[in-house]
Amino acid sequence: MEEVSIQTVLAFLGKVGADVEKFPSAEYFASWLGLCRDNRITGGRTHAAHTRKVNNRLATALRMAAQSLHRSKSALGDWFRRLKSKLGTKAAVTAAAHKLAQILWAMVKHRRAYNPERLGNPQLARARKERYLRRQAEQLVFNLTPVGGEVS
Secondary structure, eight states, X not given: OTTSOHHHHHHXXXXXXXXXXXSSSHHHHHHHHTOSEEEEEETTEEEEEXXXXXXXXXXXXXXXXXXXXXXXXXXXXXXXXXHHHHHOHHHHHHHHHHHHHHHHHHHHHHTOOOOGGGSOOHHHHHHHXXXXXXXXXXHTTOOOOOOSSOOO
């Protein structure tokens, strides 16, 4: 997994160990790390919906790994940049750290290597980017012509 460094994996193994059976699901694990919303509801009204303040080195390491997704050319990097444009940097980093925690939990739980193809369809992502660029060019009154390769 290119998004998580060896130091992050060592922090994971040091904090959690090789057995994640104490967490029934990835959501429980992410909540333990403080990467989930902590809804404060009273009287049927939500008064606060932010993440809990925790002092967890693994959560900090996952947030740092999530920040590095901005430069990544993977499907996770594309997802992070889209989320960052919608939610802002702080919320996108928390959401990406949450996703990385879920991926790490699943890798350790099921004893399987990271498979980036399970995160998204690269052809669909390319088509989405192409549609976006065509729309942008159309708004700027540019005419796009392919330089070779496929024409869609």
